[in-house]
Amino acid sequence: MMERPPFNAAEALTAADLTLSWSALQNEERVQAYRRLRREEAEDFFEGLPTADQAALLAGLTKGERRLWIRLLAPDDVADLLLEVSPADQAELLSLLDEPTRREVIALLAYAEDEAGGLMSPWFARVRPEATVDQAISYLKRQARDHLETIYYGYVLDAEQRLRGVVSLRQLMIAPGDRRVSDVMKTDVVSVNEDADQEAVARTFAEHDLVAIPVVDSEGRMKGIVTADDIVDVVEEEATEDIQKLGGMQALDAPYLRTPISRMLGKRAGWLSALFVGELLTATAMGYYEHEIARAVVLALFVPLIISSGGNSGSQATTLVIRAMALGEIRLADFWRVSRRELASGLALGGILGTIGFARVIAWEKLFGAYGPHYTLLALAVAISLVGVVTWGTMAGALLPFVLRALGFDPASASAPFVATLVDVSGLVIYFSVAELLLRGVLL
Amino acid sequence: MMERPPFNAAEALTAADLTLSWSALQNEERVQAYRRLRREEAEDFFEGLPTADQAALLAGLTKGERRLWIRLLAPDDVADLLLEVSPADQAELLSLLDEPTRREVIALLAYAEDEAGGLMSPWFARVRPEATVDQAISYLKRQARDHLETIYYGYVLDAEQRLRGVVSLRQLMIAPGDRRVSDVMKTDVVSVNEDADQEAVARTFAEHDLVAIPVVDSEGRMKGIVTADDIVDVVEEEATEDIQKLGGMQALDAPYLRTPISRMLGKRAGWLSALFVGELLTATAMGYYEHEIARAVVLALFVPLIISSGGNSGSQATTLVIRAMALGEIRLADFWRVSRRELASGLALGGILGTIGFARVIAWEKLFGAYGPHYTLLALAVAISLVGVVTWGTMAGALLPFVLRALGFDPASASAPFVATLVDVSGLVIYFSVAELLLRGVLL
Numbered sequence: 109m110m111e112r113p114p115f116n117a118a119e120a121l122t123a124a125d126l127t128l129s130w131s132a133l134q135n136e137e138r139v140q141a142y143r144r145l146r147r148e149e150a151e152d153f154f155e156g157l158p159t160a161d162q163a164a165l166l167a168g169l170t171k172g173e174r175r176l177w178i179r180l181l182a183p184d185d186v187a188d189l190l191l192e193v194s195p196a197d198q199a200e201l202l203s204l205l206d207e208p209t210r211r212e213v214i215a216l217l218a219y220a221e222d223e224a225g226g227l228m229s230p231w232f233a234r235v236r237p238e239a240t241v242d243q244a245i246s247y248l249k250r251q252a253r254d255h256l257e258t259i260y261y262g263y264v265l266d267a268e269q270r271l272r273g274v275v276s277l278r279q280l281m282i283a284p285g286d287r288r289v290s291d292v293m294k295t296d297v298v299s300v301n302e303d304a305d306q307e308a309v310a311r312t313f314a315e316h317d318l319v320a321i322p323v324v325d326s327e328g329r330m331k332g333i334v335t336a337d338d339i340v341d342v343v344e345e346e347a348t349e350d351i352q353k354l355g356g357m358q359a360l361d362a363p364y365l366r367t368p369i370s371r372m373l374g375k376r377a378g379w380l381s382a383l384f385v386g387e388l389l390t391a392t393a394m395g396y397y398e399h400e401i402a403r404a405v406v407l408a409l410f411v412p413l414i415i416s417s418g419g420n421s422g423s424q425a426t427t428l429v430i431r432a433m434a435l436g437e438i439r440l441a442d443f444w445r446v447s448r449r450e451l452a453s454g455l456a457l458g459g460i461l462g463t464i465g466f467a468r469v470i471a472w473e474k475l476f477g478a479y480g481p482h483y484t485l486l487a488l489a490v491a492i493s494l495v496g497v498v499t500w501g502t503m504a505g506a507l508l509p510f511v512l513r514a515l516g517f518d519p520a521s522a523s524a525p526f527v528a529t530l531v532d533v534s535g536l537v538i539y540f541s542v543a544e545l546l547l548r549g550v551l552l
Numbered sequence: 553m554m555e556r557p558p559f560n561a562a563e564a565l566t567a568a569d570l571t572l573s574w575s576a577l578q579n580e581e582r583v584q585a586y587r588r589l590r591r592e593e594a595e596d597f598f599e600g601l602p603t604a605d606q607a608a609l610l611a612g613l614t615k616g617e618r619r620l621w622i623r624l625l626a627p628d629d630v631a632d633l634l635l636e637v638s639p640a641d642q643a644e645l646l647s648l649l650d651e652p653t654r655r656e657v658i659a660l661l662a663y664a665e666d667e668a669g670g671l672m673s674p675w676f677a678r679v680r681p682e683a684t685v686d687q688a689i690s691y692l693k694r695q696a697r698d699h700l701e702t703i704y705y706g707y708v709l710d711a712e713q714r715l716r717g718v719v720s721l722r723q724l725m726i727a728p729g730d731r732r733v734s735d736v737m738k739t740d741v742v743s744v745n746e747d748a749d750q751e752a753v754a755r756t757f758a759e760h761d762l763v764a765i766p767v768v769d770s771e772g773r774m775k776g777i778v779t780a781d782d783i784v785d786v787v788e789e790e791a792t793e794d795i796q797k798l799g800g801m802q803a804l805d806a807p808y809l810r811t812p813i814s815r816m817l818g819k820r821a822g823w824l825s826a827l828f829v830g831e832l833l834t835a836t837a838m839g840y841y842e843h844e845i846a847r848a849v850v851l852a853l854f855v856p857l858i859i860s861s862g863g864n865s866g867s868q869a870t871t872l873v874i875r876a877m878a879l880g881e882i883r884l885a886d887f888w889r890v891s892r893r894e895l896a897s898g899l900a901l902g903g904i905l906g907t908i909g910f911a912r913v914i915a916w917e918k919l920f921g922a923y924g925p926h927y928t929l930l931a932l933a934v935a936i937s938l939v940g941v942v943t944w945g946t947m948a949g950a951l952l953p954f955v956l957r958a959l960g961f962d963p964a965s966a967s968a969p970f971v972a973t974l975v976d977v978s979g980l981v982i983y984f985s986v987a988e989l990l991l992r993g994v995l996l
Contacts, residue, residue, distance in 0.1 A: 123740075149740070156760055249725045260704050260721070277704070277721065281693045296567075296593070314784050315571075316600055319763060336780035340758050343784055347791030348875055351798065355871025355968060356864055364876035365886065369893055373900055376868050383864050384905050388912055390856035395922060401849050408845055408852040412834035412976055415856055419863070420800055420827050420969040424820050427799025431792055432808035439575075442809065449813055456817055461828050468832055478839060524799060524968050525864040532856055 123149040130161075139168035151180055159185070160366060163192040166201070175204040183209055184229045184338075187216035224309045225302035227342065228323040228332035235262035235289055237272055242285035248277060261333075263322055264293050269329040271297060271322055299324050302331050306342045311436055313339045350434055353518070354427060356383060356525030379523075386529045390415075393536045400540060404551040406479055407543055410465075410490050411536065417461055418497040418535040419528030422505030425450055426527045429509045433519050443510050447503070454502030458495035466491040482550050489546045493539040500538065501531040567593040574605075583612035595624055603629070604810065607636040610645070619648040627653055628673045628782070631660035668753045669746035671786065672767045672776035679706035679733055681716055686729035692721060707766055707774055708737050715741060715766055715774040743768045746775050750786045755880055757783045794878055797962070798871060800827060800969030823967075830973045834859075837980045844984060848995040850923055851987055854909075854934050855980065861905055862941040862979040863972030866949030869894055870971045873953045877963050887954050891947070898946030902939035910935040926994050933990045937983040944982065945975040 121144045133141065142165060145153060154162065154177055162181075166174050166189075178186060178201055186205065190198045190213065202210055212230045219225030235244050244262055262280070264273040273293030283292045299322045300309050313321060313336065320333045349359035358375040360367050367375075394401070394411075401408050429446060432438040438446060469487035472478045479486050505527045509519035544552060565588045577585065586609060589597060598606065598621055606625075610618050610633075622630060622645055630649065634642045634657065646654055656674045663669030679688050688706055706724070708717040717737030727736045743766045744753050757765060757780065764777045793803040802819040804811050811819075838845070838855075845852050873890060876882040882890060913931035916922045923930050949971045953963035988996060 152760075310784070313781070314788065316596075319780065336763065336784065337757075340754070340780065340783055340787055343787045344758065344791070344879065347788070347795070348879065351791070351795055351871060351875045354795065354798065355868050357868045357871070360872070363879070363881040364872055365881060365889065369896060372893075373897055376865075376897065377901055377904055380861075380864055380868065380901055381904060381908060384857075384861055384908055387857050387860050387864075388908075390860070391853050391912070394853040394856065398849055398853065401845075401852055405842055405846045405849070405852075408849075408855070409835050409838040409842065411852070411855060412838065412859055412980065413828075413831050416831050416834070416859075416863070416973065416976055417824075417828055419860070419972065420824055420831075423969050424799050424801045424824065427795060427801070428804070428808055431795045435788065435792065435807070437807040437809060445809065449816075452813060453817055453820065457821055457824055460821055460825060464825065464828060464832075468835070525867050528863065528972075529860065532860055536856065 121145060123153040126153065135164050135168055138165060154180060155185075158363075159188045160192050160362065163189050167193075167197070171204075174201070178204050179206070179209070182229050182231060183212040183216055184227065184332075186213045187226070190217060219302065222306045223302065224300045224304040224306065224323045224334060225331065227306055227309065227334045227338050228302075229335065230332040232320075232322070232330075232333045233262045234330075235264050235275065237264050237266065237288070237290035237293070239289045240285065241280050241283045241287050241289065241292060244275065244289050245277070245280050245285075248280070261320055262289070263330055263333075264289055265330055271299060271324055271328060271330040273297060274322070297322065299330075300334070301326065307346050307434075309334055310339050310342045310346065314343075346434070350430065350520045353520040354430065354523050356380070356523040379525075383525050383529050387532060389533045390536060393533055397536070397540045400544065400552055404543075404547065406486060406551070407540070410493075411539070413465070414490070414493050414497055414539045415532045415535040416528075417494055418501035418531035419524075420501075421454065421457055421498045422501035422527035422531045423524035425453070425502045425505030426509060426522050426524060427505075429506045430520050430522060433509060433513065440510060440514060443507070446506055446510070450502050450506035451499070454499035455495065457502065458498030461498055462491035462494040465494050482547065485546050485550060489539075489543045492546070493535075493542045496538045496542065497531070497535040500534060501527070504531055504534075565589060567597040570597065579608050579612055582609060598624060599629075602807075603632045604636050604806070607633050611637075611641070615648075618645070622648050623650070623653070626673050626675060627656040627660055628671065628776075630657045631670070634661060663746065666750045667746065668744045668748040668750065668767045668778060669775065671750055671753065671778045671782050672746075673779065674776040676764075676766070676774075676777045677706045678774075679708050679719065681708050681710065681732070681734035681737070683733045684729065685724050685727045685731050685733065685736060688719065688733050689721070689724050689729075692724070705764055705777075706733070707777075708733055709774055713773040715743060715768055715772060717741060718766070741766065743774075744778070745770065751790050751878075753778055754783050754786045754790065758787075790878070794874065794964045797964040798874060798967050800824070800967040823969075827969050827973050831976060833977045834980060837977055841980070841984045844988065844996055848987075848991065850930060850995070851984070851991075854937075855983070857909070858934070858937050858941055858983045859976045859979040860972075861938055862945035862975035863968075864945075865898065865901055865942045866945035866971035866975045867968035869897070869946045869949030870953060870966050870968060871949075873950045874964050874966065877953055877957065884954060884958060887951070890950055890954070894946050894950035895943070898943035899939065901946065902942030905942055906935035906938040909938050926991065929990050929994060933983075933987045936990075937979075937986045940982045940986065941975070941979040944978060945971070948975055948978075 121141060123145055126141050126145065130138065142150065157165065166177060169177070181189065190201060193201065202213065205213060216226065216230065233248050235247065248262055260277045262275045263271060264275060266272050273295045274297045275289055275293040279292055298312060298316050298318065300312055302323050302325050309321065320335045322333050323331045325331055352359045357379050360372060360375055429438060466487045469479060469483060469490055473483040508522040508527060512522055513519045565585060567589055570585050570589065574582065586594065601609065610621060613621065625633065634645060637645065646657065649657060660670065660674065677692050679691065692706055704721045706719045707715060708719060710716050717739045718741045719733055719737040723736055742756060742760050742762065744756055746767050746769050753765065762780065764779045766777050767775045769775055796803045801823050804816060804819055873882060910931045913923060913927060913934055917927040952966040952971060956966055957963045
């Protein structure tokens with residue numbers, strides 16, 4: 109028997125097969141394989157692809173195919189796709205849409221991608237308040253034939269398009285058919301403004317356990333809906349941004365392996381250089397204590413240990429506080445509460461590390477005679493410095509996000525490496541000050 | 553005029569008011585305020601509360617009120633709530649449920665909280681394949697009167713309860729009323745196994761843009777559905793866990809301000825102490841180079857700068873790789889691709905920092921005469937060490953998550969502080985080795 113070539117045109121191909129091999133295929137192979145899916149499978153597959161892959165796939169298809177597939181997408185998804193391609197391709201793809209969709213897509217492109225307006229779909233079911241329940245159901249049913257993303261909520265708008273209430277298909281189905289929509293609708297509707305940041309939209313979603321949320325302008329006129337499946341993507345995206353910032357870099361805007369290396373270096377080199385310049389202060393601080401080090405070289409041995417302990421404890425604290433802020437668990441008003449908690453934590457953690465550090469110096473002296481006659485004072489200096497540095501690192505890490513937020517910056521900029529750098533310099537000052545106090549006239 | 557006491561019983565209170573003041577209230581005040589909400593508002597408010605707050609609120613209510621409110625919740629939400637209370641309270645609350653719900657809740661309690669089975673609701677709409685479209689619609693309509701979390705999908709089960717297909721209410725509404733459900737249903741249903749990890753469930757959700765996903769057992773029998781609003785919570789929770797691990801600690805299981813300080817210290821002290829013990833190796837390494845430092849104290853001045861640069865670059869790389877792994881963008885098979893990218897990145901970033909470091913040493917010598925006659929060699933030693941340390945830090949940070957995952961550990965354990973500690977010790981060895989090579993016979 110002969111080995112079959114991959115993707116033999118005569119062979120049946122399922123969407124599941126293609127999903128498995130997708131990441132390993134070149135774009136041309138993707139196009140060929142995609143053409144061999146059954147129409148129904150191809151639709152689902154195409155709609156489920158990441159936006160960048162949709163754009164690349166479209167680029168490999170004929171114009172007729174492009175028209176077919178792009179018309180499958182909801183306007184908000186088309187708008188996202190257009191943001192991935194060149195202006196020339198944007199114009200060409202726009203020309204493939206039918207007139208009303210094109211106008212909707214152009215309106216959506218005016219919103220920033222991370223605003224409620226940029227997330228929303230302009231397709232939603234409008235219901236008049238004076239309609240009967242039966243009329244509303246049959247209207248939703250008719251709308252279901254078209255492109256509606258969800259028909260499970262009817263939004264009740266007045267003559268000025270202002271949102272007056274919402275009624276779920278479920279409520280309609282259990283209400284008597286001759287009641288008015290205005291009698292069965294819910295009037296305290298949770299909605300978001302079109303300028304709302306996507307993080308705020310996601311928060312509202314999570315708090316209210318919704319399937320879709322209406323988007324209104326500043327005059328209360330309804331513009332569209334944001335659906336739960338978009339929110340899952342937003343939540344992942346926001347978490348990724350925060351994580352990358354916490355790691356001490358600018359957030360990448362695309363998946364790791366799809367980001368060109370030059371662009372990724374740009375996102376990393378800026379922060380890394382800034383941190384490095386800050387860290388140069390440690391060389392200045394160390395230079396200031398050069399004579400002390402010359403007289404007692406043993407002091408230098410514990411420098412990496414002490415500054416990294418400050419950095420690690422600061423990293424813990426800043427991570428906790430930044431995440432809690434992102435989730436809305438901590439507000440600016442909690443400043444004093446967090447201060448008290450972290451002061452207590454810092455002292456406790458510093459006490460633990462100080463004890464281990466003290467024991468280490470004593471043990472090495474007893475085992476190897478490593479630190480000379482004044483080893484007890486040295487051990488004490490190390491231990492006290494650790495308490496001070498860990499407490500200071502913990503407080504700095506916990507409170508810096510508050511300061512940044514109060515100044516209007518993103519608290520996530522207080523990345524772990526940023527806090528570590530801040531604490532390194534001050535850690536050196538704490539250590540050498542404690543050492544001078546304890547060892548003056550003995551070692552120094 | 554007198555100041556009004558907070559929450560005057562005669563004053564109207566809305567759910568929005570209560571949400572705003574909620575975090576500032578004691579549980580007793582919460583109970584009082586809650587009782588003053590209109591019934592409809594109270595229902596929404598209660599369902600939207602975090603599970604722990606629901607449990608606390610119930611504890612403050614009378615038995616009659618408890619029965620009323622707990623029966624409002626879906627079985628999966630009741631099961632989550634029961635996990636928050638003592639076994640005695642569990643038994644009492646279970647006794648307040650009606651018999652079928654109680655049985656469902658007990659079945660759900662058998663699943664781990666972070667499995668598909670623990671997330672799912674056992675309430676879903678079952679449809680027989682041989683039913684007509686009209687029969688199916690009127691059946692869904694009848695089920696909508698009961699507690700169903702969603703009636704927007706009908707799940708088509710055979711006599712053995714095996715999932716054969718799915719049909720959306722929307723599809724039913726646009727299909728001719730006398731067609732069979734088996735003719736209009738979608739047969740390639742995306743489902744998850746009841747043992748699937750919640751992270752895997754969330755991934756499936758995001759990939760397929762679903763509103764609800766069916767959960768089946770190993771024989772394909774349908775057990776329940778997981779809905780999108782639960783997934784938003786899961787995605788946030790998983791991101792929080794990863795972020796806290798990246799910050800160098802165990803994940804807290806509860807919001808920051810609700811975690812008792814003793815428990816939080818436990819989550820932090822373990823990792824911090826482990827990192828500290830690892831970091832003690834830096835004192836050993838420094839001790840090994842004590843004679844070099846004594847002969848050329850100037851070498852010690854750059855120790856914090858060099859090791860922190862390794863730590864910061866490692867933190868960037870490990871953060872990027874861990875997040876990309878969590879999102880499924882990077883697999884084990886991408887090891888070599890990531891290695892090549894990070895080797896190139898590390899060399900480039902090291903080159904940038906090395907250049908800045910070189911310039912700093914030369915500049916300080918020219919300005920302050922800080923480093924003596926051999927300052928060029930010293931500058932060179934610092935620069936070359938920086939290239940080496942940053943490249944090594946970047947590679948270690950990027951590849952450690954691969955090693956951990958290949959060994960079956962959580963890659964997120966390769967936290968930024970863990971990588972920094974690893975790189976600190978090796979950074980010292982790199983720096984002093986380079987210095988020995990360049991400065992032997994000159995400064996050393």
